[in-house]
Amino acid sequence: MNSFLRTLTTSQQIGALFIVVFGVLSLATLWGFFRSLREHASDDPQAEAHAQKVKRFWGLIKTSWVMATVFWIGWALGDTVATVLFAIVGFFALREFITLSPTRRGDHRSLVLAFFVVLPLQFTIVGSRMFDLFTVFIPVYVFLALPVVSALANDPQRFLERNAKLQWGIMVCVYGMSHVPALLLLDFPGYREKGAFLVFFLVFVVQTCMLVQHLVGQRFPHKPVAPQVSQSFQWASWLAGVAAGGLAAGLLSFITPFKPGQALGMALLACFAGSLGHLVMKALKRDRGVTSWGMQGMSVTGAGGLLDRVDALCFAAPVFFHSTRWYFGL
């Protein structure tokens, strides 16, 4: 199997990867569809909980289809389109973040700057592979520029708080997200044009970690570590999730430029960053008194925002990217 895969060209390998992903998704969708055929409406109290579960399942399936299709389009149309796609995801995520951060009249110009200058510039720099500039652009230059614009608006009320929130939004939604397409463009010696594998590896490993953490936490509930922030976060299930992510990485190491040991190490790092980043974002949500980002009306129905789905990735991607660059001296 492995040797057969190695005889294929790079794009054939990536194509095969997408066939597998879409195949798995189709099977899951079919399974859900046939299960829904068997169900009848009933009034017993379990029915409601079950309906909620089914709804969540379809939500997950829908997101997965959309994500897989986006990845596929991005890969099929080339690196530029992929970078633009991730820029759009970053745009929507930042929109959700800013919606729930109370801004004042004086922040308007800095917000315009963040959405229409910083975000496009950051992704353009990524697209042109200026990795050194792209690493420092936001933490060094934007970090200075935004508060200056805010200060010029002549409104000192809660100045630090407002600026800190905007900075955070940009760090997570723009800086973090821009590291995903950066992975696509990273040049490994002897591993050219295969960045898509690296992105898939990162997304798959982090999602596996999050999913296992969620499932284990539900099946074997322990005392939550920080109940005020998250009712579901507990050390045992967290360790299980990270371990599962590492295991997935070991199995998938053949699609990466890493040796199995290196893949395991990189994956553990990414899972650490992703799952703990998700916890941090939960704390931010609690601070704002909401259960999910996205439209306020929808959070009640259980469907979350885009940022709920990608926040782990936003934290994992920079750590993964920079430790890869550092370790392999790229």
Add this chain to the structure above:
Amino acid sequence: MFAKLMSGFLLGLVRLLTGAQARWHGCPPKAEQRIYFANHQSHADLVMIWAALPEELRSITRPIAARDYWTKSAFKRWLTSAVFNAVYVARQRSEDEDPLEPLVEALARGDSLVIFPEGTRSSRGEPQAFKSGLYHLAARLPEVALVPGWIDNVQRVMPKGEVVPVPILCSVTFGAPIALEPGEERRPFLDRARRAVMALREV
């Protein structure tokens, strides 16, 4: 043709910037004759409601535009008449003309309307006292459903004096229709309507 393109462009823009989400609490999006009345904080309010309504309702729902301002240039006239299908009203009251006459006419033809009963934009959180136009319309056409709406967040998208909008999610919450009770006075009815709008803030 150009009107279609323009309305498509505006719809896309509003959705990109605000999400233009409609939340229906208390009445479904149904193609019956209605007057939507809402709080007014920004110039973009009208476009928000227009974009939040589903396609079938958008085509039968008409906003109101001040005649003196919106017919000044050919472009403004085209935008309000061809794209938004607005009903023009006079802001200054003249001797021989009832300012509500164009609205009654439009309602008599079966169209729905969007009105902002405060009459002007208020930048504070609470809407100002409602003007009496809503009462007169309700009294003259009792069969039309009066649907309250609360537009949230739009003032953050483009505050007064700014030209570039910022992307922030906004929503329009529509509530249960109200009706003029038999014998209800003007002021109590307008206050009740205002409370119905404000109650939607918490939903």
